[in-house]
Amino acid sequence: MGAVSKIHAMEENIDKGKLQVTIRSGTDNHPVENALVRISYTGDPDSFVEEVRTDESGQTPVLELKSPPLEYSMSADQEKQPYAEYTVQVEAEGYEKEEVAGTEVLPKVLAKQPVLLAARNITDSYQRIVIPPHTLFGDYPPKIEEAEVKPIEESGEIVLSKVVIPEYVVVHDGPANDPSASNYYVRYRDYIKNVASSEIYATWPDDTIRANVLAIMSFTLNRVYTEWYRNVH
Structure with a gap:
């Protein structure tokens, strides 16, 4: 149209x-x-x-x-x-x-x-x-599939000793195995806010928004906890 x-x-x-x-x-x-x-x-x-x-x-x-x-x-x-x-x-x-x-x-x-x-x-x-179209409405390629269980070092230890709430996260602007893509330091709170606004609509019920935000936070902190990006290289 x-x-x-x-x-x-x-x-x-x-x-x-x-x-x-x-x-x-x-x-x-x-x-x-x-x-x-x-x-x-x-x-x-x-x-x-x-x-x-x-x-x-x-x-x-x-x-x-x-x-x-x-x-x-x-x-x-x-x-x-x-x-x-x-x-x-x-x-x-x-x-x-x-x-x-x-x-x-x-x-x-x-x-x-x-x-x-x-x-x-x-x-x-x-x-x-x-600003590009919202991800729920625009025509975007499907998310890159990942293994549900990620390999870890032979020691069997998780990289970090405990879950931490970072001030900043590193956002890799491309596939994880693409070394030519840029890395950006983004405040954790801003990252969660920006991802949420891209994946949900503000008109949804409060409980639905809260559930989605908690899922985004959990996913992000898991990546920080396991230093997933570094471990896939």
């Missing part, structure tokens, strides 16, 4: 979701006050549906935006996109312009979109980030 037809389809089945944008400086992480924030449908980025300024905390007001019906995110039917996609354009004095395309707004819940602004340089360049 094309961008314009998606918009028309959504107009026929309208619900409402909420969006709040937080703008911070990429240099010192301080909030950026009085930044101009324009919101548009991702399929029609030049037609703004909202235009607001950030407050002293670098935040916009909570904006109420159109979204598909709630039942779309409660169904296994992937033919109906359960969220609306918006483009966020940001301008602020002393910073480069920033655009985030594909911000997802689900009905009945608040979406929070952070934006980090880079200090303006001589070329006055333009930054653009594109």
Whole structure:
């Protein structure tokens, strides 16, 4: 379905979701006050549906935006996109312009979109980030199969003596056996949050969300406990 037809389809089945944008400086992480924030449908980025300024905390007001019906995110039917996609354009004095395309707004819940602004340089360049489709809706390759029982060293000992909650985890951006893929250090809390937001919808019942988050935490801590990535090389 094309961008314009998606918009028309959504107009026929309208619900409402909420969006709040937080703008911070990429240099010192301080909030950026009085930044101009324009919101548009991702399929029609030049037609703004909202235009607001950030407050002293670098935040916009909570904006109420159109979204598909709630039942779309409660169904296994992937033919109906359960969220609306918006483009966020940001301008602020002393910073480069920033655009985030594909911000997802689900009905009945608040979406929070952070934006980090880079200090303006001589070329006055333009930054653009594109958020890919949600993993529950987009067309992605299947997960790489793994053995349920992983081999361990001949000593028979687990790498770590006890389960620990790390401050950071190393995220390998590719298959485990691909040494050319990059490694990123990500805060553990941020990693869990980002994985959860990619694998579930915020409209699901609280108990369902909690169960999924606990499963994600358990899986991640198992990888840390056994230092799985290092052991598969």
